[in-house]
Amino acid sequence: MPAGNTGDAFGHAIEDFYRGDGGYEIVEREDGLFEIGGGPAAYFAEYRQWPDYEKKAMKYVRGAVLDVGCGAGRHSLYLQERGFDVLGIDSSPRAMEVCRQRGLKRAEVVPLARVDRQLGVFDTVLMLGNTLALLDNMAAAKRILKRLGRVTSREARIIGQTRDPYQTDIEEHLEFHRRNRSKGLPPGQARIRIRYKKYVTPWLSYLFLSKEEMTAVLEDTGWHLESCIDGPGGIYVAILCKK
Numbered sequence: 001m002p003a004g005n006t007g008d009a010f011g012h013a014i015e016d017f018y019r020g021d022g023g024y025e026i027v028e029r030e031d032g033l034f035e036i037g038g039g040p041a042a043y044f045a046e047y048r049q050w051p052d053y054e055k056k057a058m059k060y061v062r063g064a065v066l067d068v069g070c071g072a073g074r075h076s077l078y079l080q081e082r083g084f085d086v087l088g089i090d091s092s093p094r095a096m097e098v099c100r101q102r103g104l105k106r107a108e109v110v111p112l113a114r115v116d117r118q119l120g121v122f123d124t125v126l127m128l129g130n131t132l133a134l135l136d137n138m139a140a141a142k143r144i145l146k147r148l149g150r151v152t153s154r155e156a157r158i159i160g161q162t163r164d165p166y167q168t169d170i171e172e173h174l175e176f177h178r179r180n181r182s183k184g185l186p187p188g189q190a191r192i193r194i195r196y197k198k199y200v201t202p203w204l205s206y207l208f209l210s211k212e213e214m215t216a217v218l219e220d221t222g223w224h225l226e227s228c229i230d231g232p233g234g235i236y237v238a239i240l241c242k243k
Contacts, residue, residue: 009199011094013040014072018098023196030191030203031179033172037194043072043129053231054128057159060239063123066151068112069131073099079126080104087119112144117151125151125158132160132238136205137189138217145221149242158223158240163188165208167234186213214238 010025017023017040025037047055054075061084067076070088072095080086080103088104090096091111099107110119112134125148127134135141148158165177165188177187188208194201209217215225222242229237 007199007201008092008094009194009196009201010071011092011098012199013194013196014043014092014098015094017041017044018072018101026195028193028195028200029176031176033176040072043074045074047078051231053161053229053235053237056229057128057161057237057239060157060159061124061126062157063153064120065124065126066115066119066122067126068115069127069129069134070099070104070107071095071129073102073104073107075126075128076104076107077102087122089115089119115147115151119151121153122151123153123156125156125160127158127160128237130161130163130206130208132158132162133188133206133208134204135207135209135217137207138186140205141207141217142221145218145223145240149222152242154242156242157226159237160240161231161235161237162214163208164210164234164236166210188213211236211238 013023013025023040025039027035027037061079065079065084065086067086067088070076070090073088076086076088087106087108088099089108089110091109093109096107096109135144180187180189186207190206191203192206193203211228218224223240224243225238226241227239
């Protein structure tokens with residue numbers, strides 16, 4: 001694949017790491033900022049290596065589980081081993097193949113925008129690893145949340161991790177916030193893609209929200225913010241329940 005073409009960079013990195021060939025990820029933001037990501041090792045971490053906020057989040061899981069953006073399947077496999085019926089989905093075909101090789105019984109290539117009742121009806125939607133930020137923009141966020149409402153039971157929960165964008169003093173991020181405000185956009189809205197070797201993923205639209213902004217977005221979606229589990233650096237896990 002020629003350099004600059006889109007591809008499953010995320011999946012290639014996961015696949016190489018699983019095979020013992022290393023792997024890394026470079027995160028590119030739309031304003032030209034490049035950062036070294038956590039790397040595929042994080043996607044294979046055992047439960048004992050998880051941050052406390054993820055361990056606490058597992059206590060809220062119940063019933064049939066949809067794990068959105070499951071990556072290498074660490075959360076799905078943990079729950080499957082404990083008897084939960086879990087469907088792991090991701091837009092990366094290679095990541096889903098690695099999940100299957102690792103023993104995940106149900107792993108399908110499905111992006112968040114294509115989630116529908118054909119996948120089933122779920123009691124828990126798991127969106128860890130900043131997957132709750134895959135809400136695109138304010139208007140799209142409401143559509144996505146309503147879509148998740150249609151594939152879940154009456155007592156369902158969304159357990160989603162995101163980050164408060166305002167909890168930073170890094171000048172590159174503050175400058176990006178000012179850039180967004182000048183365009184009339186929320187400070188935490190950004191397009192991001194992953195690079196690995198000669199591969200680069202398509203751009204993904206993220207919407208990082210403070211707790212107050214999250215509460216506002218949830219209006220008229222059928223969901224409300226029940227509680228939060230706080231992590232370092234503005235990270236939090238939102239527990240969303242149906243009204």
